[in-house]
Amino acid sequence: MNGNTVSTDVLIAGGGSVGLMLAVLLRHHGVKPLVVEEKPELSHHPRANGIGLRTVEILREVGLAEAVNEAAIDLRAGKIKGRTLAEADFTEGLAWKARGETEFTYTPARIRGTCAQNRFDRVLITKAGDVEFGVALDSFEQDPDGVTATLSDGRVVRARYLVAADGVRSRVRQILGLGVTGPGVMGRETTSVLFRAELRPEQPFAMCNIEHPDAPGLLVTVDGAREWVFLTTLDTEPAPDLIRTALGDPSVEVEIRSVLRFRGRGQVADRLSAGRVFLVGDAAHAIPPLGAFGLNTGVADAHNLAWKLAHVLRGEAGPELLETYHEERHPVALMTMEQARLRFEDPSLHWGQDMARAREAVGAMNAPVVHMGYRYGGAALPSTEDVALDFDGSPGSRLPHLWVADGVSTLDLVGSRWCVVTADPGVEADVPVHVVDGWPYGTVLVRPDGFISRSYE
Template sequence: MNGNTVSTEVLIAGGGSVGLMLAVLLRHHGIEPLVVEEKPELSPHPRATGIGSRSVEILREVGLDHAVNDAAVDLRAGKIRGRTLAEADFTENAQWKTTTAAALTYTPARIRGTCAQNRLDRILVTKAGHVQFGVALDSFEQDSDGVTATLSDGRVARARYLVAADGVRSRIRQILDIGLTGPGAIGHETTSVLFDADLRPRTPFAMCNIEHPDATGLLVTVDGVREWVFLTRLDTEPTPELIRTAVGDPSIEVQIRGVLRFRGRGHVADRLSVGRVFLVGDAAHAIPPLGAFGLNTGIADAHNLAWKLAHVLRGEAEPELVETYHAERHPVALMTMEQAHLRFNDPSLHWGKDMAEARKAAGAINAPVVHMGYRYGGAELPSTEDLTLDLDGSPGSRLPHMWVGDGVSTLDLVGSRWCVLTADPSVRTDIPVHVVDDWPYGTVLVRPDGFVSRSYSQHTDPRCQPRIPGPGRLTRG
């Protein structure tokens, strides 16, 4: 190829959190992608702050969970409210940390608070390999062997596969003429004000509803010390005085660093793949901004797609394997979008206490189940409230977590490869077998992404099985 042509196995268009996460995961599986990002640098704006337990599990898999935990803000209160921050009641959610982290028995994931998306991106980019900023994908064509893309710097990129991680207005999705399903734009336009101010000692907290009539909005922590976001409805340019009013301190020094205006959206692309092109993250789905579902759903997209692409590219699976990406992730995206929309219309379904009956009446699912309880293959969930009942070792569900050693989880045993977990020491197969004492879930075949592919000890409806053939032949004795 000439100097104006670059070659890569996977071209990722978009260097936001999901595009970077996909690059990290592909490299974890031995595939070196090329990431091109239209913006000249990482976004300084937080955008989202809630990293769910399933995302932390994925970060743990690639060895980045400790770095993200270090970048997270240790909180003593979660969501609080007040006329101003100075008047907020910090005891309102004083137990938020213990009830959302330390008490989790279904996951090895631990994160001490919130980690803003811009802080996450700084970590991901260090492990994402070849990332080129200031370069956009202008056009592309695909054939039976790959994709040829024209880049904004005049080069031509040839790739085996193309992944669109180029955001909610995805140019790649538009070129493919993929339709959208969902309510579309919802709510009012919101102004997001990124600012610096020393708010100690009124910290830390995750977010604070400000009820002052001249500065109504939501104050969100970024680093817990100096970096913050104020979300408000505003027809004019934000000023430091607006922030001082919200904080309740007319003397505080405020520096506004950036302003974004956005409106919530709810839609899912009708197809998440066309030929050799795949959609992930906001290019695949826009999730209404309540519940911290959007970023986490995108990270799960990347996790599902990465191992499948790697298996095909390494010659360990037929190309049909990657076609299961749409079949598995599309129903999850629709469910998640619908759940976020329900919460957008009635936030008490998410933030309220003892809301199980109200959620049932509204058709809402408890947040941990939305994040992690879904199943590939369409099987009905045992519970829409209790995640521990959903993680029962059934095909299509995430492998149950058990501690099997000092800081070692059954999820760690998977090691990003096919394996078998069992309590039966007589099980033999040509892939790794992990014998776990007191394992109550029978003998299960586990995929590289930690989802149960098959159960060898229970009768299961074939319609509930993921349409992915498991490798190896399993025998006993």
């Protein structure tokens, strides 16, 4: 190789949340990837702010759960509504938050509120390793031994594998010629306005549905005090007066920091892998926003792929292991897109109370089931409403959570490696065996990502 050629095991095209998460996970497994991101810096305009509990479990695995929890906003209310923020009713928001706080017996994960994507990314980059901003992937070719990519700065990268985390209009996906399936563009164009204003509400909230006829939209917290996002479908240029109308305070100082325009989209790539190239996050699937499924599904992609790449790179598994990435994640992406589409058509399926029958009637699942109750291998779920019932020790499902010591979960026992979990002290295996008193799920072989590979009983 000449002096203009860089060598790496894994090249990640895209340094957004999912690309950074993949880099963190690969480094956790002993692989040092190179991440290139065409933007000059981390985005300061959040596109998402809902960090799901399965994502927190993954963060717990790599030692970042507490840091993300600290970056999250301590909320006492979830979603509220009002003609303006000044007229908002916090009663339902407080009740919604209280309901959520009683449902976490199935996971060791905790997060005190929402974590805006820009704050999330600032935590991830601390463990992501080599991330080069202002550099895009221009082109690539692959052969039986690797991928040769040309970067926008003229360098050539020789990588064993390439992972596309380059967004919904993925250049990598286009070069591969992969098609997409789904409804495509959905709904009207939305304007997202990131602004600063000293609000500091007495009751911190996640989001407020603004019903004022001159400023309808959704107010979303970023830091709970000075930074906010206002989402509206009004066909008008955003201005401070529009924000003041939504806030219900004509005197508040408003500084607009940035404006993004987008339309919801539902699509899943027909293949999530092609040879030595893999798609994750929005490059693999665009999920309509209601439900906070998009970012979290991308994190789960990265979690599924990272340990498999590491095993193959270390020679601990053959390349056929990597074929399971598409086989496992593609059905999950299709399911998740469909669940988001149903919510897009009827938001009450997500936000309404006592909606189990309504969800069942249209094939919708309760949100926690979508986030973490899915299983690999195609087996039917025991429940589409109570996610705790889906953690039953069956192959393809996530290992059930039980506390085994102070602050230690059965999920922590996995330690990112193959292991056996059992109640039988006489079990022997070629991988670590964890004997858990009172374990009711028989003897199970667990993969490094915490999913059950097989049951011995």
